[in-house]
Amino acid sequence: MATKQTIEEGSEFIPKFDTNGLITAIAQDAKTGQILMAGYMNRAALDLTIQTGYATYFSRARQKLWKKGEESGHVQKVEQILVDCDQDCVVLKVTVEAGQCHTGYQSCFYRALKAGTAKELDFIAEKVYDPRKIYKK
């Protein structure tokens, strides 16, 4: 059993999967620092990501492995994988060549809470591609 000391101060990668077998994975543009998306990985997705150098997630909605870009071609080339103190979250530093959100935006985080409100969002980005031309269904 890994100790708190080992997990937090050690140099062994011991990713902690939750009760559903998942770990949170955040994709961050390695060049710009922009956070592109947040997803989940199971053990197989994490292993595939490490082995192939391209991000593979686990889709909770579809309950299956999902190589990012398998349909759209908008893949994420993984430059570095960071892990946090308690090893229950990873950050993927990625290089991308196209918009990463299925809605057409570069990042999934294209809206921000309007200042002084609790319910209203401002759009803070423009679409960078037309998803209707990429996703046929």
Add this chain to the structure above:
Amino acid sequence: MATKQTIEEGSEFIPKFDTNGLITAIAQDAKTGQILMAGYMNRAALDLTIQTGYATYFSRARQKLWKKGEESGHVQKVEQILVDCDQDCVVLKVTVEAGQCHTGYQSCFYRALKAGTAKELDFIAEKVYDPRKIYKK
């Protein structure tokens, strides 16, 4: 019931909490773009964050609200709250004046998987404060 269209393309903030009543919250340094930590918020934590302008999370380990910095003083001043396409994750753009990880590092992500390995971590940062001087227990 909010539709996919409303959630993804609308300007109403409709955060989606999971079966445990939590949403993932990522704190990112507003100046440098560095990802500082990932945590969780319940409805009360999110409301407090919006109302006070300082990040409050929900501690899963302690099952209670946790104002970031309540013990260490290392608070997060929230400049902007971004939400992703399906509204199940928020990014807090924060201003910080001190190391954010309880281990002494600026960011919780102070280790990276060593290139070409699957289990070995490199330390990629230096501690910016001594946690033994901050946390008394």
